[in-house]
Amino acid sequence: MRALTYAPDLAVNVVPDPAPTESQALIRVAAFSLNFGEIAYRSAGARPGYVPGWDAAGVVVQAAADGSGPAAGARVVTFGWSGAWAELRAVNTADLAVVPESVDLGTASALPVAGVTALQALRRLGTVSGRRVLVTGASGGVGRFAVQLAARAGAHVIASVGGPARADGLRELGAAEIVFGPENLDGRLHGVLDNVGGRQLAEAFYRLEDDGVVMAVGRAARETTVIDFELAGTRSARGRIENFNVSTPFGGDLAHLLGLLAAGELDAQVGWRGPWERAEEAAAALLARQVAGKAVLEL
Template sequence: MKTIQVSRFGGPEVLVLLDGPAIAPEAGQISIAVEAVGVGFVDVMARQGTYPLFPEPGFVPGVEVAGTVDEVGPDVDANWRGRRVFAVCGVGGYAERVVIDLVKVVPLPDKLSAGQAVGTGVNALVASFALERTGADAGEHVLVRGASGGIGVMATQLAARKGCVVMAVTSSASRADRLRALGATRTILRGTGEDTVAGAYDVVVDTVGGSDMGRFLTMLKPNGRYVLCGGAGGPPPADLLARLFAEFHKSPSLMCFSLNSIDDDHRRPVADELFRLTAEGSIEAVIDEGLRLDQAAEAHRRMAAGDLFGKIVLRP
């Protein structure tokens, strides 16, 4: 069984292709013959050693996979064999096969490809739960930072579907065009100074964080809600709480959202619904590129350079 391992913390070159024996599923587990692996920015951080929840080098990265069940554990219903499924595995996804607890598995609708499943997967789950936390409602103004990224394209689409007025922040005119086609009402090119409207948004969905985050906090209207669900631009600035306090008169809410805080039973029905939306064409699984498993380093180079729109998918 081929896997990609992080041999040591470092650049994309530390990702090495290994060939080893496949593992059999135990009680409560199934094995998935992987057809698509979702690559996320979190994989880049895991490889660099900057994401605390990942193990020491020698691990196989990859938080989400889709494919077909090819073996079941001794106590698992044999009817699972041959079913097409998606799973959030946390680690171990860059592989030809993944053995995983059945509770983490979501069956896929017939019309949904494995690529579409991971193109929806974690990104849409994060976007959906984050929006739910903010209580974003029809007619409200929602700003999405990192809108052209995997999570951002889903947050843009899901907020538009709710009837929100969506402002998408991105880095180029061509990306802005694509975001408007996905439902953004307006777009802002970051770094051009056109994004400095204070007090304009009910909700900010932020996948970027970084030193600029305090400025985006001031863009909330009174009673606005800001959800930080990523750090593609690095950690927030040290004076963030002081910036929040300066906005006290507006009663702003600042929250974080991590999918790690959601248990399997809570996640599965939401994933089910998101896959249904993609299968019926109500949202689009935006795939930037499909690469082979042994091109994982190339995928990471593109992720780190921000050179993508949507999701990169590896195909074992």
């Protein structure tokens, strides 16, 4: 089969077909989406023929041998820590969900890591109805899902972005306020979904209310976070920081998000879309923060 691999740059190459285990379905991939983390923090020592990629959507060509999951012919969206950037993907049936006919497969491919991360991180904040929730890096893939899901949960959502151009569309998604960095924020926060790290995470922490929490989701700034706890003692309340890691299996959360998408209650915010031969272009745009939301590549 053909797959997108680093050799050393992103290019379409021929690699062996995947061999599904008993609990895996074989998927013919129609589209996959790129995530900042899998590009910015990719391993420099990947073995030859290694196929990267977390998110993909397509059609089941071989159902799982153990009888779990959908039958051949089902349209599905899938998650795994590798193998998405290829014509065929073997994936655990617990990490896939059937895509409604009304939902385009390219759009569905934008959901797994970004959508499920936003959903699970928001759950970790507890009840947010009527409370102030800050989303940093709100213009990115996770950020745009987080703004929508927090607003649906009744939060007063504050979207933090790098500048006016990055704020486009965020009010329509549910942001009640837009700030250009947490340092420009007035008032205290119940919760923070931080996708940036570094200085912004520290500034958000200083603005927590009693028992407020920062969920440290991402590290888009690619810089170390330094917190002055003496300063925090004079500026912040008794808040805390939690390191967030997404949990598997993804199937149930993907089905929930697909339901919202099909009902028109969630927008996948695909900001770049094109053939997989343009992968280098899409990856560069994502790293340069030139994509509003998700980048989707089609086979």
